[in-house]
Amino acid sequence: MSAADSPLGQWVEQCGGHLCLVFADIVSSTFLLHEIGTARYADQRRFTFDRAEWLARARKGRLIDTSGDGLFYAFQDARGGFVFAGEFWASSTSAFGLPVRIGVHLGAVTAEGNHLLGRSVHYAARVMQHGLGSELW
DSSP states (O other), X not given: OOGGXXXXXXXXXXXTTEEEEEEXXXXXXXXXXHHHOHHHHHHHHHHHHHHHHXXXXXXXXXXXXXXXTEEEEEESSHHHHHHHHHHHHHHXXXXXXXXXXXXXXXXXXXXXXXXXXXXXXXXXHHHHHTOSSSOBO
């Protein structure tokens, strides 16, 4: 099966294999979970993730993966990715949202099934890790 055989692979090929990658995670999620309790944390996490999905769709982004308190989105153009990142970061300070740190990187990727692979994916994740608190990198 080639990358072009999957919907994600076709999407990646439409832009020549270069995407704007955005990683985000909830700041101090373990501490927050302990402080506000499981039920409230779950509600706020859901609100935060739903907000991210709404903002990403408005910028033609695509959710690639989630894990615990983290999100991974891809955009076919830099403008969409950077605008999404700024809007999502700004919205994370709302009454129900949770603080997020975000890393953005542009680079080459390949698709394998529903996953993106490549050095740029790893680099984008490391960029996000530079955020010490609710920061956009």
